[in-house]
Amino acid sequence: MDPGRADIAKLHRLLQDGARAFNEQFDEDAHLNDVIPKPWGYEYRAFVDDFFDLWALHIEPGAGTSVHVHPRKLTYLICLGGVGVTTGLGRADIPVRAGTILRIGAGAFHxxxxxxxxxxxxxxxxxxxxxxxxxxxxxDYNRAGTAYETTALEEPRHPMRKVPAYPNTKMRAQTPDGRFRFDLRTGMDIFYRPSDKDIFHIPLHISGVIARDVEILTGNRDDNRRPQTDKQYLCISRNH
Incomplete structure (x- = not known):
């Protein structure tokens, strides 16, 4: 999904009416490292450094996120399990199911x-x-025009922890329900030691930030793309 004329026109109107997109204070907004309750379920950080921010969303049956926009940042939506649809302005619904990778450009409502x-x-x-x-x-929950949540719930079982080898980096070992885990691995390790439990491999390289293009690999054996051996990946895998 990339922004079109309808997205740009709607964003322009919202900004004229006083809407604002704020900025995160990296070292101050500590509640973002806990679980954020939502009217549709909850979300939580899985990995963060100065450039990449990975969030896990748990959406209950029949519920859905707001139709919203990120004016500045690129988003990839990848599905671990369940089924749903992603909608935009004047676009057909996009089916979402396990294995889906959806690229959402900055400025595209979704x-x-x-x-x-x-x-x-x-x-x-x-x-x-x-x-x-x-x-x-x-x-659906009367949050149109509101800013991001300021409250959180502590997750004592699998908290965000610093990664000693990487400055300004934190990650979570696994999801609160224990179904999925997160690991840092090199491309070489992924290539030579593949696992049937792997679902996605996300390259954490500054080139993806600069180019606004993150080549997310899947653990599917039909995915013939090879990981780059000199890059670090966040690997998402089934825990059982």
Whole structure:
């Protein structure tokens, strides 16, 4: 999904009416490292450094996010499990299911709804990092026009922890429900030691931030793309 004339016109009107996209204060907004309750479920950070920000979304059946926009950042929406649809302005619904990778350009309005009977589990890959780069257009829970949440719930079992070898980096070992885990691995390790439990491999390289193009690999054996051996990847895998 890339922004079109309708997206730009709607964003221009919202900004004229006083809407604002704020900026995250990296060392001050500590609540972003806990679980953020949502009226549609909850979300939480899986990985963060100065440029990449990865969030896991748990959307309950029949519920959905607001239709919103990130004016500054590129987003990839990848699906771990469940089924749903992502909608935009004047676009046909895009089906979302396990294995889906959807690129959403900066400035493109979008919203995702769970159309199944089980939770919809998603990962948002956001570059560059700025959680408050958000303007809500429409919402089922009266949040249109509001800023990002300021409250959180502590997750004591699998908290965000610093990664000693990488400055300004934190990550979570696994999801709160224990179904999926997160690991840092080199491309060489992924290539020579593939795992049937791997779902996605996300390259954490500054080239993806500069080019606004993050080549996310899947653990599917039909994916013939090779990981780059000199890059570091965040690997998402099934825990069982």
């Amino acid at each position: 919203g995702t709804r769970n159309t199944g009977t089980e939770p919809l589990e998603l990962i948002e890959v956001e570059v560059p990092r700025n959680k408050f780069d958000l303007i809500r257009l429409r919402d």
